[in-house]
Amino acid sequence: MDYNRFVELRTPIWDRFESTLQRADSPRGNALDYQELEQLAFDYRRVLHDHSLANARYAATSAARRLQRLATAGTRLLQRDRSHRFSGLLHFTTQTFPRTFRRRLPEILIALGLFFGAGLLGLAITLVQPNFGLAFVGPQALEGLQEGRLWTEVLTEDVAPTAAAAIGTNNIKVALMGWAGGLTAGLLTVFLVFYNGLMLGSVVGLTLNHSMVFPLLTFISAHGPLEISMILVCSGGGLVIARGLVATDDRPRAVALREAARDALVLLIGCLPWLALLAFVEAFISPAGAISPQLKTAIGLALEALFLLFALNPFLSAKTMREPTS
Numbered sequence: 001m002d003y004n005r006f007v008e009l010r011t012p013i014w015d016r017f018e019s020t021l022q023r024a025d026s027p028r029g030n031a032l033d034y035q036e037l038e039q040l041a042f043d044y045r046r047v048l049h050d051h052s053l054a055n056a057r058y059a060a061t062s063a064a065r066r067l068q069r070l071a072t073a074g075t076r077l078l079q080r081d082r083s084h085r086f087s088g089l090l091h092f093t094t095q096t097f098p099r100t101f102r103r104r105l106p107e108i109l110i111a112l113g114l115f116f117g118a119g120l121l122g123l124a125i126t127l128v129q130p131n132f133g134l135a136f137v138g139p140q141a142l143e144g145l146q147e148g149r150l151w152t153e154v155l156t157e158d159v160a161p162t163a164a165a166a167i168g169t170n171n172i173k174v175a176l177m178g179w180a181g182g183l184t185a186g187l188l189t190v191f192l193v194f195y196n197g198l199m200l201g202s203v204v205g206l207t208l209n210h211s212m213v214f215p216l217l218t219f220i221s222a223h224g225p226l227e228i229s230m231i232l233v234c235s236g237g238g239l240v241i242a243r244g245l246v247a248t249d250d251r252p253r254a255v256a257l258r259e260a261a262r263d264a265l266v267l268l269i270g271c272l273p274w275l276a277l278l279a280f281v282e283a284f285i286s287p288a289g290a291i292s293p294q295l296k297t298a299i300g301l302a303l304e305a306l307f308l309l310f311a312l313n314p315f316l317s318a319k320t321m322r323e324p325t326s
Contacts, residue, residue: 003058010050010063017043018070025077044074097270098313100263101233107243108236111178114190115197115232122201126209133206136199145210152219152287171227171275171282175234179268182241189238196231222296223282225304230271230278233311237264274307 020040051071054064101108126133134142141151174192181188207213220227244260245253285291285299 003061003063006053006058007063010046013043013046014050014066014070017047017074021070021073021077025073047071047074092266092270093310094313095316097266098311098316100266101270101311102313102316104236104240104263104267107239108233110239111189111193111232111235114193115228118194118197119201119204122198122203123205123208124201126202126205130206130209133202133209136202137206142206145207145212148212150207150212150215150219152216171230171278172272175230175268175271175275178231178235179237179241179264181235182238182245182264184242185246186239186242189235189242193231193235200228218293218296219286220300221293222286222291222300222303223278225300226274226278226307227282229304229307230275233267233271237267240264240267270311277303 017040020036020043024037024040047067047070051064051067054061054067058064122132137151144151174196178189178192181190181192204213204216207216240260241257241264244257247256281299281303285296
């Protein structure tokens with residue numbers, strides 16, 4: 001291929017790559033959608049190929065110099081990471097997670113409905129048959145209730161730093177189980193959400209039967225709303241995976257599953273900082289007798305409101321909402 005023919009055929013690719021590169025490298029570079037990013041990466045490989053060819057056959061030409069510049073700029077943009085970790089984290093926090101959360105809200109709402117349905121069922125059964133609640137708390141807890149003591153009081157006596165680690169580990173374990181349960185076509189996820197809802201309703205019913213529901217609600221008021229949200233969001237991620245496995249619509253199963261796994265992983269990663277915060281609250285604030293019930297309730301509601309503001313991000317533009325997660 002002669003030089004003029006080479007330039008004529010390949011210039012449209014170089015022009016498109018340079019134009020997209022300029023948009024991606026601008027302060028609003030995150031506005032590129034998934035297809036544009038894919039095209040940018042594909043054109044980058046073509047530019048590298050043309051650059052090698054131009055160096056070998058057409059060295060010192062204007063095309064070779066332009067390709068050198070494009071290859072350098074493309075490499076700098078597409079392979080940068082350490083200098084842009086903060087901006088990447090900020091974009092994940094303000095764009096990627098909220099966009100995924102809102103797009104996957106139907107699966108999260110299914111988990112929410114199942115949880116509270118099971119909770120109402122557990123409450124009703126325990127109010128009619130108090131022994132049902134014993135399956136979740138045990139006979140020693142029942143003895144304490146009969147004496148006017150809540151089983152959580154043992155935490156108030158000695159709140160050690162190790163409690164935060166143990167509670168945090170348990171919360172992450174439950175969240176991971178709900179998320180990974182999607183690999184069982186959602187069966188394990190559904191069971192976990194149902195079980196936790198049934199347990200909460202039964203425990204509330206048991207404390208109601210012994211006039212101890214107020215101390216229980218006081219104890220869980222600081223961490224309960226956020227803890228339930230974490231379980232439901234991660235379990236919603238599990239249902240996203242399950243949907244990718246069993247309901248692919250008209251797309252290839254591999255494509256649907258890849259998209260579902262990506263969205264589910266975004267939901268899980270977005271919850272991890274909140275799970276760490278939750279461990280601190282549950283270990284040091286919930287059992288603290290020096291903190292008033294009103295303040296604990298305010299803390300719980302504030303944490304839940306903050307998470308929902310973070311997850312829903314009402315400032316997302318309509319264009320941003322339509323972009324796939326990259």
